[in-house]
Structure formats: structure tokens, C-alpha cells
Amino acid sequence: MKTITVFKGDGIGPEITEAVISVLQAAKAPLDYEFFNVGAAEYEQHGALIPDRAFSSFEKTHILLKSPVTTPVGKGFRSLNVTLRNTYNLYANIRPAKSNSAVPTPFPNVDIVTFRENTEDLYVGIEEQIDADTVHATKIITRKASEKIIRDAFRYARERKRHKVTCVHKANILKLSDGLFLSVFKEIAAEFPDIKSDDKIVDNVCMQLVMRPETFDIIVTPNLYGDIISDLTSGLIGGLGLLPSMNIGENYAMFEAVHGSAPDIAGKHIANPTALLWSACMLLEYIGEKTIAGNIRRAVDTVLAAGITLTPDLGGSAKTEEYAQAVIAAL
Template identity: 65%
Template sequence: MRNITVLKGDGIGPEICSEVVRVLETLKLDLNFEMYEVGEACYEACGELIPQAVFDSIENNKIVLKAPITTPIGKGFKSLNVQLRNKYNLYQNIRPAKSLPNIDTPFKNIDIITFRENTEDLYIGEEVQIDENTVHAIKLITREASTNIAKAAFEYAVANGRKKVTCVHKANILKLSDGLFLSVFNEVAKEYPQIEANTMIVDNTCMQLVMKPEQFDIMVMPNLYGDIVSDLTSGLIGGLGLLPSANLGEDFAMFEAVHGSAPDIAGQNKANPLALLLAACLMLDYLEYRDEATKIRNAIDEVLKEGSVRTADIGGSASTTEFTDAIIAKL
């Protein structure tokens, strides 16, 4: 029996989390789900954002399925997502944006994977108040982290039959930090002559993604650009409710939806569970339950092709529970 640490999150997190676990339990796999409260609701109940029991579970199980956790804007505690990624050195953030059937978008057949370096850049959260009118933020780029994420992108391309890796950067302005990331990418690319490699400035990348997205296959980039650009790719396929994410390190792995906790619709049974369910499919792939992951993806495709049951964000009126029921019926 393989134990999985499940973090129920805030806002819509507990709702979509319970539905995703319900789908996974339908498959009757040799998996056990250890469910934990984290975040704001947990803090109000026990005075801790992440209780020690959660860390103990993660360190025992090494696999985490995480629902969205609220991060205060402009004040309050630092992102718990970032803390978990840093604590367990989850340096690869892999975000696949793939078109789903019968969802109306300007582009069809999108299949773009963003590899986001997950442990440094501005996301280290080091800011210095110089005076009342001036703040400095530190952007950290290292050769080691840049090499790790570049190699991860190329290794994924080789293992999965992908043809091209694009490095996204701003080295024309940030000549030292992004310049280092870019030079490391070019060094690593020489080790994979069978994979096409090119580079693109981040602002041009954003324009090209909404004009000719078919030119992209795998993209690799520093942390901040990865957060922004992957959200853009979600827009190409129908929104954040459809974008899953895998956070991988050498010893630990965490799978999550890219979207936030959506407190405005929390508790209303309206949220789309697909991003977290697709993240669970990435988890099953990682655990070598690939056939079972394919079954879930096929069930999702069948429900979307029929079109009669879907949540409001993708043009329907079904509740979270009704949408999940339809997927389970296909399974």
C-alpha cells in the first residue's frame, strides 16, 4: 500500500480535493490517502499554517497531492506553496497545457509544456526596505539550479518524444542573472543534439504564444516567468481550471492545480475539479499507474465531448459533484 499525503487547502480546495480523491478511489488502486488541513482554516483552528504532523507525513510518504492554499496579497504570511517547494527542493515545476475536447478556444491542438525553475529567482522573497519610499527585491539565479531545470526539460523531451525546447529569458536587460540562465541553457543544449533548441525573450514569447502557439513544444525558464507564462498557456486551452502541475525533486514530489483558492465561490459546489484531477493523473504517471491515468483522461474527454455536463467556467451549469459523477460514470 502506497501512502499519499493529501493537503485539502483553503477556499474551494476541500471541495475539489474530496471529489478528486473520490475519482481515485473508484479505480481501487493500492493507494491510501492521508488527509490534512493546512492554510488559513488550519491556522484559525490550531494556530499553525502547516502542523508538524503534515511535515511528518510528507517526509514519510514523499508524495503530496495538494489543493489550492490561499496566499495573502501584499501582507501576511509568505506563500505556503513556495515554502513547501523550497523545503523539499522541488526544483522542477512542470505545467502541461493540452487542449481538451469541445472547449471553445481561439486555438486548437495546443500541447505546450512549461518547465519552471521552482526554487529561486524573485520567489526567494528577499526584500529590503531601503527607506519609506524604496524597496529592493533580490533576484537569485544560480548555475546549479539553472543546470538542473535545463537538464530536466531536455531529459523529458528525450523520454517523451518531444522535438524542441525553448529557453525563455530577459537576458537583453538582466545581463548577469538571466544571462547566466541563458548561457547554462546553451551549454546543456549541446548535450542533446537530437532536440531542437532555441531561445526567446519573455515579452516576445508572450506575443508569439497568442499568435502562433503551434511553434512551441517545451519551454524552460526562471521562476517568475514560468508562473506568468504558464498562466498564459492555460488561457490557450480554456483557463486556469484546466491546468495541472507537477513539482518534482530528487526525493519528493508534489502535484497540484495551478489555480488559486477562489474564496468567492468556496462552499458553493461550483468549482471545476479538472486541474486538480489532471494533476492527480500526473501523480499516477509518476507512480507508474499510467494505464489508470489514461483511463481518467479518457473519461474526462468523453464527458467533455458529450458536453451536457460541465462546470460554469467552461460553459456549463453543473456542480462540482455532478461533473465528478459524470467522470466516475465513464470510469
């Protein structure tokens, strides 16, 4: 048995966590769980986003399944996600978006994996109030971090027999920062002559993604563009409720749904747990439990294809728990 840390999050987090754990247990995933409350509610009650014992658990297990956490907009504490990524150097954020024939969209042939550098760019959160009407934000790009994420993208392509890696940037304007990222990309691309490579400016990519998404395979990009582009790719496949992710470092790994905590529907038990469930499948694959992950993926596909027990975001009326039970029945 492998012990993992679980952050239940807030908003819809506890609801979808419970649903996902029920599926993992039904699938006989060889996991033990250490559960913790984290996020805005924990902050209001105890003055800390993450309890010390939760940090200690992650530092012991090295694997975290994390539900969404509310982050105040324009004020308050810094994003818990950013804190975790920087504290544990979770430098690679990998977000696969793949069409499912059971989810009707205008884009049936999407199969895009976004590799987002996770520790730099504007997400370092360095801002300076110059005067009452002027704020400066610092964008940081380094060769070291760029090399790591870009090389990981090419290795992933080679290992999984993918055919192309595209670098997304804004080097036509940000000639030094994005220019460095692009320069490193071209250097590393030369090390992988068996993998096609190209580069595109981020605004052009956004247009092409909604016109010809099938022309993209693997995207590698700095932090901010990766966040935006991966949300766009989720729209191509049916929404954020279907987009999983993993955050990988040299010693730690965090698996989470890309969507937020959706406080507007918290407590209504209508949230779609698929993204977190597929993130848990990525966790299972990470620890070598590929068969169980495959079983769960096929069960989800069965439920989606049946079209009967779907949550409202997918056009149905099922509760979160009813959807989870349907997946369990399909295992």
C-alpha cells in the same frame, strides 16, 4: 497500496479534493490517503499553515497531492507553495497545457509543457525596505539550479520524443542573472544535438503565444516567467481549471492544480476539479500506474465531449460533485 499525503487546502480546496478522491477510488487507484487541513483557515485556528503531523506525513510518504491554498496579498504569511518547494527542494515545476477538442478555444493545437525553475529568482522572497518610499527585491539565479531544470527539460523532450526546447529569459536587460541562465541553457543544449533548441525574450514569447502557440513545444525558464507563462498557456486551452502541475525534487514530489483557492466561490460547489484530477493522473503516472491514469483521462475527455455535465467555468451549470459523478460513470 501506496500511501500518499493529501492537503485539502482552503477556499474551494476541500470541495475539489473530495471530488478527486471519489474519482480515484472509483478508478481503483491503489492508494491510501493521509488527509490534513492546511492553509489560511488552519493558520487562523491553530497558528500554523501546516501542522507538524502534516509535514511528518509528507516526509514519510514522499508524495503529496495538494489542493489550492489562500495566500494573503501584500501582507501576512509567505506562500505555502513557496515554503514547500524550498523546504523539500522541489526544484522542477512542470505544467503541461494541451488543447482538448471538447473545450472550444481559438487555439485547437496547443501542446506546450512549461518547465519552471521552482526555488530561485524573485521567489526567494528577499526584500529590503531602503526607506519609506523605496524597496529592493533580490533576484537569485545559480548555475546549479539552472543546470538541473534545463537538463530535466531536455531529458523530458528526449524521453517523450518532443522536438524542441525553448529558453525564455530577459537577458537583454538582466545580463548577469538571466544571462547566466541563458548561458547554461546553450551549454546543455549542445549535449542534446537530437533536440532542437532556441531562446526568446519573455515579452516576445507572450506575444507569440497568443499568435502562434503551435510553434512552441517545451519551454524552460526561471521562476517568475514560468509562473506567468504557464497561466497564459492555461488561457489558450480554456482556463486554469484545466491546467495541472507537478513539483519534483530528488526525494519528494508534489502534485497540485495551478489555480488558486477562489474564495469568492468557496462553498458554492461549482468549482472545476479537472486541474487537480489531472494532477492526480500525473501522480499516478509518477508511481507507475499509467493504465489507471489513462482510464481517468479518457473518462474526463468523454465528459467534456458530451458537454452536458460541465461546471460553470466551462459553460455548464453542474455542481462539482455532479461533474465528478459523471466522470465516474464514464470510467
